[in-house]
Amino acid sequence: MSSASPTGANGPLQNQALGTFAKNTFGFAVSLALTLLGLVLVTFLIARVVPIDPVLVMVGDRASPEAYEQARRAMGLDQPVYRQFLDYLGQVVVGDLGRSVMTGRDVLSDTLRAFPATLELALAATLIGAVLGVPAGVFAAVRRGRASDHLVRIISLIGYSLPVFWLGMVALLVFYARLGWVEGPGRIGIAYQYSVPGRTGFVLLDALLAGEWAAARNAFSHLILPACILGYVSMAFIARMTRSLMIEQLSQEYVLAARAKGVPASTVIWRHAFGNVIVQVITVITLTFAYLLEGAVLTETVFAWPGIGLYITQALFSADLNAVVGGTIVIGISFVFLNRGADLLYRIFDPRIR
Amino acid sequence: MGLKSVLRMTTAVVMLSFASMAPSYADTPPDTLVMATSIDGVTSFDPAEVFEFVGGEISNNVYLRLLVRNEADFSEVIGGAAESWEISEDGLTYTFTMRDGLTFASGAPVTAQDAAFSLQRVVKLGKSPAFILTQFGWTPENVEQNVTAQDDRTLVLRISEAFAPTLVLNALSSGVGSMVEKAVALSHEKDGDLGYDWLRSNSAGAGAFVLRAWQPNEAIVLEANESFYLGKPKLNRVIYRHVPEATAQRLMLERGDVDMARSLGAEQIDSLASNSDVKVEIDEKATVLYIGLNEKKPELQNPKVQEAIRLLVDYDGIGGTMLRHQYRVHQSVLAKGGFAALEELPYKQDLEKAKALLAEAGYPDGFNLELDVFAGAPYRDIGEALQANFAQAGIKVSVVASDRRQVLTKYRARNHQAVLMVWSPDYGDPHSTMDFFLSNPDNSDAGTAKTAAWRNSWFDPELKELADKAIHESDTEKRKAIYADIQRSLQTDSPFVVMFQQTEPVAMRSNVENWVSGPAFDTYVFRGITK
Numbered sequence: 001m002s003s004a005s006p007t008g009a010n011g012p013l014q015n016q017a018l019g020t021f022a023k024n025t026f027g028f029a030v031s032l033a034l035t036l037l038g039l040v041l042v043t044f045l046i047a048r049v050v051p052i053d054p055v056l057v058m059v060g061d062r063a064s065p066e067a068y069e070q071a072r073r074a075m076g077l078d079q080p081v082y083r084q085f086l087d088y089l090g091q092v093v094v095g096d097l098g099r100s101v102m103t104g105r106d107v108l109s110d111t112l113r114a115f116p117a118t119l120e121l122a123l124a125a126t127l128i129g130a131v132l133g134v135p136a137g138v139f140a141a142v143r144r145g146r147a148s149d150h151l152v153r154i155i156s157l158i159g160y161s162l163p164v165f166w167l168g169m170v171a172l173l174v175f176y177a178r179l180g181w182v183e184g185p186g187r188i189g190i191a192y193q194y195s196v197p198g199r200t201g202f203v204l205l206d207a208l209l210a211g212e213w214a215a216a217r218n219a220f221s222h223l224i225l226p227a228c229i230l231g232y233v234s235m236a237f238i239a240r241m242t243r244s245l246m247i248e249q250l251s252q253e254y255v256l257a258a259r260a261k262g263v264p265a266s267t268v269i270w271r272h273a274f275g276n277v278i279v280q281v282i283t284v285i286t287l288t289f290a291y292l293l294e295g296a297v298l299t300e301t302v303f304a305w306p307g308i309g310l311y312i313t314q315a316l317f318s319a320d321l322n323a324v325v326g327g328t329i330v331i332g333i334s335f336v337f338l339n340r341g342a343d344l345l346y347r348i349f350d351p352r353i354r
Numbered sequence: 355m356g357l358k359s360v361l362r363m364t365t366a367v368v369m370l371s372f373a374s375m376a377p378s379y380a381d382t383p384p385d386t387l388v389m390a391t392s393i394d395g396v397t398s399f400d401p402a403e404v405f406e407f408v409g410g411e412i413s414n415n416v417y418l419r420l421l422v423r424n425e426a427d428f429s430e431v432i433g434g435a436a437e438s439w440e441i442s443e444d445g446l447t448y449t450f451t452m453r454d455g456l457t458f459a460s461g462a463p464v465t466a467q468d469a470a471f472s473l474q475r476v477v478k479l480g481k482s483p484a485f486i487l488t489q490f491g492w493t494p495e496n497v498e499q500n501v502t503a504q505d506d507r508t509l510v511l512r513i514s515e516a517f518a519p520t521l522v523l524n525a526l527s528s529g530v531g532s533m534v535e536k537a538v539a540l541s542h543e544k545d546g547d548l549g550y551d552w553l554r555s556n557s558a559g560a561g562a563f564v565l566r567a568w569q570p571n572e573a574i575v576l577e578a579n580e581s582f583y584l585g586k587p588k589l590n591r592v593i594y595r596h597v598p599e600a601t602a603q604r605l606m607l608e609r610g611d612v613d614m615a616r617s618l619g620a621e622q623i624d625s626l627a628s629n630s631d632v633k634v635e636i637d638e639k640a641t642v643l644y645i646g647l648n649e650k651k652p653e654l655q656n657p658k659v660q661e662a663i664r665l666l667v668d669y670d671g672i673g674g675t676m677l678r679h680q681y682r683v684h685q686s687v688l689a690k691g692g693f694a695a696l697e698e699l700p701y702k703q704d705l706e707k708a709k710a711l712l713a714e715a716g717y718p719d720g721f722n723l724e725l726d727v728f729a730g731a732p733y734r735d736i737g738e739a740l741q742a743n744f745a746q747a748g749i750k751v752s753v754v755a756s757d758r759r760q761v762l763t764k765y766r767a768r769n770h771q772a773v774l775m776v777w778s779p780d781y782g783d784p785h786s787t788m789d790f791f792l793s794n795p796d797n798s799d800a801g802t803a804k805t806a807a808w809r810n811s812w813f814d815p816e817l818k819e820l821a822d823k824a825i826h827e828s829d830t831e832k833r834k835a836i837y838a839d840i841q842r843s844l845q846t847d848s849p850f851v852v853m854f855q856q857t858e859p860v861a862m863r864s865n866v867e868n869w870v871s872g873p874a875f876d877t878y879v880f881r882g883i884t885k
Contacts, residue, residue, distance in 0.1 A: 063482035065802035103570035
C-alpha cells in the first residue's frame with residue numbers, strides 16, 4: 001500500500017503525483033508478472049508429477065504405438081522438461097494458453113466460458129454472506145454472552161463445520177426435489193439455454209440485458225440455491241470474524257467515553273466501533289470471495305455448475321496440463337486484482353491511508 | 355439505522371427472494387429428449403477419432419456407417435450407406451454398392467467418393483481407432499490405391515490378406531466406417547488436416563441427427579435430420595446435460611427436469627423402485643470386468659497360484675447384492691450377446707482347493723499382493739470384497755484405489771501387481787478382444803504394443819496362433835469354434851481372471867419408449883425414441 005500525493009496546482013507536486021502513480025502502476029505490473037511466473041512454474045511442476053499420462057488422455061488407452069508416439073511428439077513431451085517449460089512460457093507471454101486435451105479447444109476460450117460462471121456464483125454468494133454475516137457479527141458482539149450471541153455462534157459453527165458437498169445435496173433434496181421452490185442443477189433451463197445471447201457470460205445478466213424476463217427468472221432460480229449454500233458458508237466465516245473484531249473495539253475506552261457522553265447506541269456501534277474495523281471486514285470479505293473463486297469445486301459438482309473450479313479439477317484428473325495452468329493463471333490474475341481492489345477500498349474507508 | 359432494523363431488512367430481502375419463486379414443475383419439451391449424464395470424457399466428435407463412451411454413442415446417431423448393426427439382432431451386420439456387397443473368390447477384394455438416393459444432412463448425395471474419402475481419411479489421420487482399418491494392410495501411403503470409388507455408387511476395397519469376411523464387415527460397421535461429407539470436410543481444411551479441427555466439434559454426416567452444439571461441461575445438443583433415409587426421427591432434439599453427480603441426476607429425473615438419468619449407482623436405482631413416474635431398463639453391455647495378474651511378480655507366474663486366485667473369488671457373493679443392476683457373473687473374455695461368446699461358468703469359490711493349490715505352489719501362508727482399483731463405485735467395494743476373499747487363504751491384499759486414468763497409466767506401464775480392470779471391445783468382432791488379450795510381439799519392458807498380454811508380462815504363442823487362424827477362417831461356424839477353444843484356455847491358464855459382465859441401468863421417465871442401447875459403447879440408436 002502506498003500513499004498518493006495530493007495533487008496541487010503547482011508543477012512539482014503534480015510531477016510528484018504523476019511519478020508516484022507511475023511507480024504504483026509499475027509496481028503493480030511487476031507484482032502481477034512475478035505472481036504469474038511463480039504460478040506457471042509451480043502448476044507446471046505439479047502437473048508434471050501427477051501420475052497420469054497426458055498422452056493417454058489424448059489418444060485413449062488403445063491407440064497404436066504410432067498414434068501414441070505421434071501425439072506425444074505433438075504435445076512436446078519428447079523434449080526435456082526445462083525445454084517444455086520454456087516453450088510453454090513463451091506461448092503464455094503472447095497470450096496463448098495452448099489447447100486443452102479435454103475439450104479440444106483453446107484453453108483461453110474455455111476459461112473465459114467457465115470463469116464467468118464461477119464469478120457469478122461467487123459474487124452472489126459473497127453478497128449473501130456479507131449482507132447476512134456483517135450485521136450478524138456486529139449483533140453478536142453487541143449482545144455478547146447472551147442467547148442471541150450464542151445462536152449466531154452456533155449457526156456460524158454449523159456453516160463452518162458441515163461439509164459443503166453434503167449441505168448442497170440436502171438443500172437440493174429439500175428446496176428443489178421436495179418443495180420445488182427453486183430450479184435444480186445447471187445454470188439455466190434447457191428451454192432458455194439457447195434463447196439468451198451470451199454477451200457477458202453471466203447468464204442472469206445476459207437474460208436481463210436481452211429483456212428475457214422468464215429466462216432471467218429461471219436463471220435466478222438456478223443460481224439462488226448454490227449461492228445461498230456458499231453464502232451460508234461465507235456468512236459463517238464473515239460473522240465470526242466481524243464478531244471478534246467488534247468485541248475488541250467495543251471494549252476500547254473511546255466507546256465507553258462516547259456512551260458516557262450520551263451518543264446514541266446505534267451511532268456508537270456503527271459509526272465509531274464498526275467504522276474502525278471496516279478495513280479488516282473488507283479484508284475478510286475479500287478473502288471469502290477469493291476462496292469462493294477457487295474453492296467452489298464441490299458445489300459446482302453437485303449443482304452441475306460449469307465453473308472454473310470444476311474445469312480445473314477435471315483437467316487435473318485428465319493430466320490436461322494446459323487447462324490446469326491456464327485455469328490457475330486466470331484465478332491468479334483475479335487474485336492480484338482482488339488485492340488491488342481491496343487496497344483501493346481501504347483508501348476510501350480509512351482516512352489514514354488517503 | 356439501528357441494529358434491529360438492519361437485521362429486519364436483511365431477513366426481509368432473503369424471504370422475498372424465496373417468495374419470488376413459486377413452485378415450478380418443469381417438464382422437458384415434448385419434442386426433446388433430455389438426458390443427465392457426465393460428458394466430461396468427450397474430446398472430439400470426428401469419427402476418425404471418437405473412441406470413448408459419450409462420443410461413440412453420439413457418433414452412431416450423427417453419422418451413417420457404411421455397414422450398420424441390425425437393431426433386431428446386434429450380432430448381425432447389415433447394409434448402411436452401402437446396400438449390398440460382393441467378396442471376390444480370393445477374399446481380397448470387397449465391392450460395395452452404395453444406396454441409391456441417399457443424402458447427407460446437408461442435402462448432398464452420399465456417393466462412393468464420399469465413402470472412399472471417409473475411409474482414407476481415418477487411415478491418413480492415424481488417430482486412435484485407425485488400427486481398426488490399418489490391420490487390413492492400409493497405410494497413409496497406399497490407402498488411396500486400396501480404397502477407391504469406381505463410380506458414384508461403387509466402392510472397391512482391397513485388403514492385404516484373406517481375412518475372415520465377418521472380421522472385415524464387423525470392422526466397417528464400427529465408428530471408423532462413418533460416412534463424412536467430403537466437400538464439407540475439405541471446405542474446412544486447415545494445413546492439410548482433412549477438416550479434422552472443424553469436425554472435432556461439428557458434424558457432416560448422413561445420420562439420423564445433426565450435432566448442433568457442444569459446450570464442454572455443460573451440454574450437447576443433437577437435432578433431427580429430417581432427410582434421414584429411414585425417415586425423420588420421432589423426436590426433434592436430443593440434449594445431454596452434464597450433471598456429474600449421480601444424486602443430482604436422480605433428483606432431476608424425479609422432478610421431471612430430465613427424461614433420463616444415465617449414470618446412477620445401484621442405491622439410486624433402488625430408491626427409484628417406488629416411483630411410478632420412473633422406470634429402469636437394464637441393458638447388457640459388452641464390457642467385462644477382470645483381474646490382471648502381472649507375471650513380473652514371481653508368485654503370480656505360477657499357474658497353481660493363478661488357479662487358486664480363480665477359486666478364491668466369491669463370484670455369486672460379489673455379483674449378487676453389491677453389483678446388482680451393474681454387473682452379473684460372466685467368466686470369459688467375450689461378453690455374452692456378441693458373436694462367439696462362451697457362456698460357460700466353470701468357476702465357483704472353493705476355499706479348500708485354493709488353499710491346497712497355494713500349498714502345492716509353495717505358498718502355504720499366502721503372500722502379499724497389491725491390487726489397483728478405480729476409486730469410484732462399485733470398484734473400490736469389489737476390491738475390498740476380493741481382499742476379504744483372498745485373505746481366507748492367507749493372500750494379504752492391499753487395495754490401492756486411484757483415479758481411473760491413474761490406474762490406467764500404471765497398468766500401461768505394467769507397474770502393477772494385480773489390477774481390477776474393465777475391457778470393452780473396440781469394434782464388434784471377437785478379434786478386437788483376442789488381439790488385446792493374446793498379442794504380445796515383444797514382451798520386454800521396451801515393448802510398444804501395450805496389449806493386456808504385454809501389460810501382464812505374459813505370452814502364449816499357441817493361443818496367438820489359434821487367434822491368427824480364426825481371423826483367416828471364412829467359415830463362420832468354424833471360426834466360432836476356434837474362439838470357444840481360445841476362451842476355455844484363457845479361463846483356465848492365463849493371468850486373466852474374468853469375473854463379471856457389465857449391465858447398464860438406465861433410469862427414465864415412464865413415458866419414454868423405444869430406448870435402444872445395443873451391446874457396445876457406440877451402438878445406441880435414438881431415432882425411434884418417443885415420449
